[in-house]
Amino acid sequence: MKTAAVTEPDSGTDRPTDGARPAHRLPFWVNQRLGLLVLVIALSAFFGVLRPAFFDDRLVLFPLLRDISTLTVVALAQMVVLSVGHMNLAVGRMAALGAFFAGFGYDRLGLPLAAGLLVCLVGGCAIGALTGWIIARTGVSSFVVTLAMDFALLGLVSLLYSALTENAAFTTRPDGLAELRSYSLADICAGPVCGSPAIPQLAQFTVLALIGLGFLYARTRMGRELLLTGANPAAAELSGIPTGRRIVLAHTLSGLLAALAGFMAAVGTGTFSASIGDDFMLPSFLGAVLGGTLLTGGVVSVVGALLGTSLVGVIRKGLDLLGVGLESLNIYLGCVLLLALSADRVRTVVSYRKVVRST
Amino acid sequence: MTTLHDRGAAALPALRRFSRSTTMTLLCVVLAGYVALGISSSGSFFEGPSLRTFLQYLATPILIGLAQMVALCVGQLNLAVGALGGFSACLMGVLMADHGVPAGLAVLIGVLSATLIGLVTGVFIIATRINGFIVTLGTMTILLGAQYRLAGTRTIDGYSATLRDLGRAAPLNIPLVFVTALVAAALLAAFMYRTVAGRRLLAAGGNPLAARLSGISTDRQIVLAHTLSGLLIGIAALTATASLPGVNRSVGGDWLLPSFAAPIIGGVALTGGSVAVFGTVLASFVMRLIDTARAQFSLDPSWVNFLIGLVVLGTVVGGRIHQAHLGRRGGPPGRTPPVPPRSGPQPAGALPTTGGTR
Numbered sequence: 021m022k023t024a025a026v027t028e029p030d031s032g033t034d035r036p037t038d039g040a041r042p043a044h045r046l047p048f049w050v051n052q053r054l055g056l057l058v059l060v061i062a063l064s065a066f067f068g069v070l071r072p073a074f075f076d077d078r079l080v081l082f083p084l085l086r087d088i089s090t091l092t093v094v095a096l097a098q099m100v101v102l103s104v105g106h107m108n109l110a111v112g113r114m115a116a117l118g119a120f121f122a123g124f125g126y127d128r129l130g131l132p133l134a135a136g137l138l139v140c141l142v143g144g145c146a147i148g149a150l151t152g153w154i155i156a157r158t159g160v161s162s163f164v165v166t167l168a169m170d171f172a173l174l175g176l177v178s179l180l181y182s183a184l185t186e187n188a189a190f191t192t193r194p195d196g197l198a199e200l201r202s203y204s205l206a207d208i209c210a211g212p213v214c215g216s217p218a219i220p221q222l223a224q225f226t227v228l229a230l231i232g233l234g235f236l237y238a239r240t241r242m243g244r245e246l247l248l249t250g251a252n253p254a255a256a257e258l259s260g261i262p263t264g265r266r267i268v269l270a271h272t273l274s275g276l277l278a279a280l281a282g283f284m285a286a287v288g289t290g291t292f293s294a295s296i297g298d299d300f301m302l303p304s305f306l307g308a309v310l311g312g313t314l315l316t317g318g319v320v321s322v323v324g325a326l327l328g329t330s331l332v333g334v335i336r337k338g339l340d341l342l343g344v345g346l347e348s349l350n351i352y353l354g355c356v357l358l359l360a361l362s363a364d365r366v367r368t369v370v371s372y373r374k375v376v377r378s379t
Numbered sequence: 380m381t382t383l384h385d386r387g388a389a390a391l392p393a394l395r396r397f398s399r400s401t402t403m404t405l406l407c408v409v410l411a412g413y414v415a416l417g418i419s420s421s422g423s424f425f426e427g428p429s430l431r432t433f434l435q436y437l438a439t440p441i442l443i444g445l446a447q448m449v450a451l452c453v454g455q456l457n458l459a460v461g462a463l464g465g466f467s468a469c470l471m472g473v474l475m476a477d478h479g480v481p482a483g484l485a486v487l488i489g490v491l492s493a494t495l496i497g498l499v500t501g502v503f504i505i506a507t508r509i510n511g512f513i514v515t516l517g518t519m520t521i522l523l524g525a526q527y528r529l530a531g532t533r534t535i536d537g538y539s540a541t542l543r544d545l546g547r548a549a550p551l552n553i554p555l556v557f558v559t560a561l562v563a564a565a566l567l568a569a570f571m572y573r574t575v576a577g578r579r580l581l582a583a584g585g586n587p588l589a590a591r592l593s594g595i596s597t598d599r600q601i602v603l604a605h606t607l608s609g610l611l612i613g614i615a616a617l618t619a620t621a622s623l624p625g626v627n628r629s630v631g632g633d634w635l636l637p638s639f640a641a642p643i644i645g646g647v648a649l650t651g652g653s654v655a656v657f658g659t660v661l662a663s664f665v666m667r668l669i670d671t672a673r674a675q676f677s678l679d680p681s682w683v684n685f686l687i688g689l690v691v692l693g694t695v696v697g698g699r700i701h702q703a704h705l706g707r708r709g710g711p712p713g714r715t716p717p718v719p720p721r722s723g724p725q726p727a728g729a730l731p732t733t734g735g736t737r
Contacts, residue, residue, distance in 0.1 A: 107512075160695045161649045163456070167639055168691035174636075175685025182679060305516055315510045347531065350524030358517040362507045 052312040052364060056327040060334055067338035074341055081218035082204060088326075088333040089226040090284040094300045095307025095325040096229055097277035102308055103237070104270040105250040105317025106155065106162035111278045111304045112297030113173035118144040118279025120177055123190030123292025126197075133196040140283045141276055147173070148275015152268035162271075181294045189293035201287050222284055226326075229277060234322045246270055250317025306332050306353075310360055332356075401646035401698070405661040412668040420675055427552040433671055435549070435622055438556040439464075440663040442615035443634050444641025445567055446608045448659050450511075451642055452571075453584040453597075453604040454651030458515040459500065460612055460638040462522035465631025467493040467616035469530040472626040475538035482539035489620075490613035496522070497609015501602035511601070527628050536625030546621025556618040561660075563614055567607075568656040580604060585652025637666060640687055644694045665690070 068074045075081065094111060101108040108114075121143035125136040147169075155165050181188045205219045237243040248256045249266045257263050281300065286292045309315065310331060311324020335356060339349055423429060443460050450457035471489035474480040480488070500518050504511045548555045571577040583590040583600035591597055615634075620626055643649070644665065645658030666687055673683050 154692070154696065158696050158699045160699055164639075164643055164649060164695050165692065167636065167643075168688045168695070170688070171636055171640065171684050171691060172688025175681040175683065175688065178681035179679055179685065182681070302516065302520060305513065309513055315512060345528075347527035348524055350520050350527065352524075354517045354520030354522075354524065357520065358503070358509075358514065361509050361513060361517075365507050365509060 053321060053324050053327060056310065056324065056331055060327060060330050063331070063334050063338060067334070067341060071338075071341045074338065077216070077218040080337065080341070082220055084333055084337045085218060086220040086222055086288055088330050089220065089223040090281055090288060091300075091303045091307060091333065092226050092326050092329045093229055093277055093281040093284060094304045095311070095329050096233055096322070097274045097281060098304035099308040099311075099313050099320050099322070099325050100233070100246075100273045100277065101162065101270050102313050102315060103246050103250050103317060103320045104267055105253070106267065106270065107166060107315075108151075108271070108274050108278070108304075109163065109166040109301065110151070110170040110173055111274070111281075112300035113170050113177065114144055114147055114275050114278035115282030115285065115297035115300055116177045116294055117147055117173055117282070118275075119282035119286040119292050119296045120180055120294075121279070122283050122286065123192075124184065126194045126292075127190040127192040128184070131194070133194045133200070136194060137283055140279050144275040144277075144279020144282070145272050146275070148278070149268060149272040151275065152271025155271065156264040156267040178294045189291045191291065193290070197287060198290075201290060222287060225280055225284060229280065230322055230326060237320055237322060242266075242269070247318050247320065250319075252318070303329065303332065306357060310357070331360075401694075402655065402658045402661065405645065405658060405665060409661055409664045409668065412665065412672070416668065416672055416675060431549050431552045431554060433667065434557040435547075435554045437663060437667045438554070438560040438618040438622070439615050439634075440637055440641065440666060441560040441660050442563060442611055442618060443638040444645070444659045444663050445564060445656065446611035446615065447638040448642040448645070448647050448654060448656070449567070449580075449604050449611065450608045451584075451647050451649060452651055452654045453580055453600050454587070454649075455504075455511040455601060455604060456515065456649075457500075457605070457608050457638075458512065458635065459496075459519040459522055460608075461631040461634035462519040462526065463493055463496055463609065463612045463631075464616045464619065464634055465626075465628070466496075466522045466526040466529070467613050468620045468623075468626045468630045469526050469535065469628070471616065471620050472535035472538050473529050475542070476535050482542045485539075486542070486617055486620075489616060490610065493613030493616060494606055494610040497612070498602065498606040500609070501605030504605070505598040505601055526631070530626065530628045532628070534625040534627040538620075542621050546618070546623075554622070556622050559614065559618055563611065564656055564660050567611070571654050571656065576603070581652055581654065583651075636684075637663075637687075640666060640691050643691055646698070 064074070073080060094115070097111050097114075098108055118140045122136045122140035125131040125139040131139065151165060151169050154160070155162050158165075178188075200221060203221045204217045205221065207221070235243075237247065245256070245261045246266050246269065248259070249261060249263045249270075253263055256266075278297075278300075282296050285296050289296070307325050307329035310328030311326070312321040312328075313319060313324065332353065335353065336349060339352060340346075344352070420429075443464065447457055447460055467489045470492060471485050474485040474488060475482055496518070500514060503509075504514050507514075546554075546556055571581065579590070579595050580600050580603060582593070583595055583597045584604075587597045590600075616631075619630060623630065641659045641662040642655070644662035645660075646655045647653055647659065666683075669686050669690075670683050673680065
């Protein structure tokens with residue numbers, strides 16, 4: 021589902037046209053989400069044929085889906101700020117800060133699993149809200165503010181860990197954390213029917229985030245206002261939208277999702293340390309942008325973020341199984357990003373010309 | 380942004396303007412910090428060896444800050460600064476150590492390939508019209524992979540002794556690499572402030588539409604900016620290779636954030652159209668001073684990042700408040716500052732952009 025604030029000729033919306041301009045409807049193959057889905061399935065089949073081990077439930081698919089779950093939340097955290105035309109370069113550090121709060125809660129306060137998660141989310145919200153408030157209040161570009169925030173948190177989180185722990189990581193694990201880490205749907209049985217052992221239980225957070233954001237952008241007034249703020253801030257301001265507050269909201273949500281991703285990453289690796297979120301920046305942009313979210317704001321795609329992240333995850337895993345060394349993986353990933361975006365550009369230009377010619 | 384014209388009567392107002400500029404503030408901060416460090420180290424900081432180390436590790440930060448500044452001046456961002464620098468440094472190292480290429484040729488190949496990659500990036504951006512942010516994100520990923528492939532997990536240190544000697548040479552306790560960086564900065568300043576091509580770059584960054592209407596190809600300026608950026612990164616890779624004990628895949632890994640911090644603290648607008656060569660150089664000094672102070676008081680290295688983050692934030696927020704203050708007093712603002720969103724409708728042209736190509 022792709023949600024755009026304004027109907028543009030190249031946005032490739034998949035909603036039914038309102039009948040006002042039926043000639044301008046683009047052919048279905050321009051739909052980026054559909055292309056991504058086909059690509060993900062085709063690539064999975066391709067890797068599966070070459071290496072049957074690709075479909076191994078426990079050894080390949082389970083960790084793959086766990087990574088995709090975490091990185092999708094990271095991509096969503098980026099998508100939310102992109103929707104108002106901003107960026108969040110500190111997404112990885114906000115994740116680290118969130119994980120720090122959770123680890124602190126478990127280690128020092130002896131909180132149960134859920135309460136620690138709550139502390140983590142509140143911490144993420146707070147840092148996101150602070151960032152958003154600085155941006156909205158001063159009008160400084162979000163790039164600079166989040167860059168500075170990234171610097172500050174990079175130092176702060178390391179300082180906090182080294183001040184509060186002996187070996188720079190919280191090692192206390194509350195009850196339920198190990199289960200959350202290794203349980204899949206196969207551990208939930210409704211009578212004789214059990215779920216797939218490939219799908220990790222950690223994915224429940226991702227599904228919740230996807231549904232929540234999908235509802236926000238597609239159904240609520242607040243979501244439309246976020247998109248309008250991104251598409252044209254001046255027009256949004258003139259139509260009575262409190263753009264400053266919407267910007268703060270977007271950054272708060274971003275902080276919340278980043279903290280959630282940090283928690284998921286910490287659960288996945290089993291330790292709460294300062295290195296969580298180090299490599300989140302690239303996947304956050306990859307997932308969101310491949311999914312069709314515009315950097316300029318006003319257009320988001322919640323499902324696209326999932327599909328974009330899945331594409332990157334499948335390629336990474338597949339190449340890994342094919343024996344392509346770790347060193348070459350990044351080369352291919354970068355090429356895929358550039359190729360995918362160029363192809364998308366060519367596709368929209370070609371189809372737009374076709375539409376123009378036919379009218 | 381330092382336009383100091385010493386011409387008779389114009390000198391005094393110009394001097395007054397200069398005294399209120401970012402550059403002046405930075406200059407004071409650098410001098411005060413330097414003196415404070417010297418006093419706290421009971422004078423040993425003023426002596427040759429410590430000064431030499433201080434300047435030795437200043438060359439690369441200056442050059443990468445300038446490389447980012449060139450990209451920023453046309454309204455582009457270059458995320459590939461660290462990856463490209465690391466790749467070029469490893470390329471030079473591998474060519475010299477493994478393939479026996481003479482040092483001069485290897486350095487030339489390294490710098491030229493960095494320039495070429497910058498050129499290709501620029502051409503790709505204007506050919507596909509994809510946002511420069513995303514394109515450099517892609518090239519960054521590719522180059523990181525390429526660097527890893529070149530260097531692997533080893534540290535390449537068996538390269539030319541001449542280059543190392545040059546890298547460590549310091550006549551009068553002023554390291555040669557630092558002189559290289561200063562010369563590069565001076566040439567860049569001359570190019571930006573004195574040549575037609577440099578003014579075109581600034582015009583294209585300041586107002587692309589106006590530039591296009593006055594017959595300047597903005598596309599060409601974007602390519603030129605990325606090429607220049609690549610060239611400066613190549614020189615930065617050269618200074619890094621010459622002064623580091625060896626190159627490995629972690630070279631360039633921590634260049635990205637400082638490369639943005641230097642121009643931003645130095646007073647360059649992210650929206651394009653302004654350069655501050657001297658300011659960027661001074662900002663690198665400030666960051667190096669923070670690092671030296673950290674070593675002096677043997678604090679945790681994390682303090683450096685924390686403090687630099689606060690300095691960047693303080694600089695931009697302070698600058699914005701200062702601008703708003705000037706605006707309220709009815710002074711003629713050179714560039715309309717974007718009004719804080721809640722205080723009224725914004726002029727469409729002054730919205731903070733995120734570095735798009737158009």
